[in-house]
């Protein structure tokens with residue numbers, strides 16, 4: 299696969315060092331890597347997970363992407379934005395009983411030309427089923443099927459292009475990210491020589507196997523997946539996670555509580571527990587997802603003040 303075939307989206311990469319007394323106490327450095335694009339829905343891991351799907355669509359002369367996601371999914375917003383940007387169609391099978399056009403994520407998707415089909419919870423379980431996918435492919439022959447979260451070999455190979463271990467202060471001992479459908483973690487494991495730690499934000503017993511399927515045979519060492527921090531389950535969070543996001547926002551690090559906030563709060567707990575040896579240098583990949591804050595606010599799961607603060611738009 300050649301990236302030269304797609305006109306790359308300009309990205310701005312940056313490193314931010316986090317300063318906290320606890321880090322000093324444990325003699326650790328913590329760096330956060332961010333990748334922003336002019337299209338916020340494609341920041342973090344999103345452009346990387348989708349770029350080689352664009353190459354595939356072009357090679358196979360497909361008219362667009364067909365994909366899957368929940369009603370507030372960052373991945374759906376990213377697919378809608380990506381397809382709109384590259385002049386492709388997008389079709390999403392969304393886990394929902396009704397189409398709520400006021401849902402900010404779906405409103406964005408619709409505005410960007412995405413067609414939406416609804417699947418109830420039971421039907422949605424078939425999203426990785428080979429027969430179901432074959433049936434969908436027959437119905438929509440001109441669409442490239444992109445799995446939920448963009449976690450295919452193509453998705454992982456985009457993420458593998460990042461040099462997440464090269465912090466401004468030297469090579470990291472650990473590269474860390476949130477893991478849900480697994481493609482981001484797999485891409486990092488495939489490309490990084492140092493220890494890689496995924497913090498699972500979903501309760502999904504199949505996640506390790508899904509990650510393993512995307513690994514190159516040479517990359518099967520040196521990684522682990524921590525499943526201690528998903529709390530009550532995917533997209534559920536408690537006030538301590540929100541408080542953590544607020545604390546980080548004071549340092550101009552903007553997180554949401556479903557992926558990056560939950561995962562980085564988990565890293566802080568591991569630090570407290572002495573998981574990392576003194577002298578370790580941690581690199582945390584900020585995988586984006588701030589579009590999800592609007593959906594949390596819409597459902598009144600976060601306050602207006604938190605919405606503004608965590609989005610980085612609070613006054614003062």
Ligand SMILES: Cc1ncc(COP(=O)(O)O)c(C=O)c1O
Nearest residue numbers: 372478479480481482557585587
């Ligand atoms: C903001 C954010 N962070 C992390 C992840 C997890 O990435 P993956 O699904 O590749 O494990 C996702 C899902 O794609 C996400 O939207």
